[in-house]
Amino acid sequence: MHELAVTESVLEIALRHANQANANRVTDIYLIVGKLSSIVDDSVQFYWNMIAENTICQDARLHFKRVPARLKCLDCQQEFEVVESLSPCPQCGGFHLKIIGGEEFYVESIIVEK
């Protein structure tokens, strides 16, 4: 729902790093997006096409690398992936769980032309 703000932030980060690298053009942007971060790829892409226009990021491809949500059971130490919604530990049924993956949300790298 806040994908516009998110997309603006991605553009700001990409432009800043591209300028630091003295790039003429950004061709690719790699994003790491945890499954729990509630970001809709299509919406980011939609806004991207609008706001990246007339910048050195115009026509850059966005790559979304999805990181699955992973939990660790604090009772039996079992680690497991969340498939649908939150569920108790599949091994012992416990629900003292710690989220150990899936909250990531960052720009990993960009590909630039100099």
Add this chain to the structure above:
Amino acid sequence: MSPTRVPVVEKIFDANDQVAQQNRAYFDRHHTFAINVMASPGAGKTTFILKTLEALTPKYRLAVIEGDTAPVTIDSDKVSALGLPVVQINTGGDCHLDAVMLHAGLQSLPLENIDIVLIENVGNLICPAAFKLGSHLNLLIASTPEGDDKPYKYPNMYRGIDVLIINKMDLLPYVDFNMANFQRGVEILNPGLRTFPLSAKTGDGMSDWINWLDEVVQQHRQK
């Protein structure tokens, strides 16, 4: 024209988080305790805030920041009627307050004369969770008519809070709300979270919340 990979590894919310840290420092300089009040629309945010303000008066000097998506003044009028300073931030249709909007709104409040500021975020369980404001306490109001599945559907919101209010407990006999299922979801996401079941409307349970908040604010002041 050789393609070069530039490593970045920069969190997308970094810019907001940095302004949030500035907001926190600004609050601390003025010895003001800030509470970010989040909830879905209709959970009873405004009633809860009004009742909380009444209970904390006159012990504390209070103010309210209202985040609204549209330029309506219904909520801020209710606070003004109590004779307290209120600032309205119109998010221009945005689904959340962010740290920059809050920073701008803070300039209109005489923080040096304010002990506690309640920030009423936009009614939404997704977006406010992602945008830190710099508040000392992040509070969520759930309400029984919303149903007990909300922690499961909005995990990020339940992950990021320091205290949970379960409002409209007076409606519990009339709605489908499985408290055990609700609390299990909360426990998965935020183990040991301080929770206050209450009814802002009837006042039942409000004193436990107020006493706890009083203690938290006093402890914060001694730091």
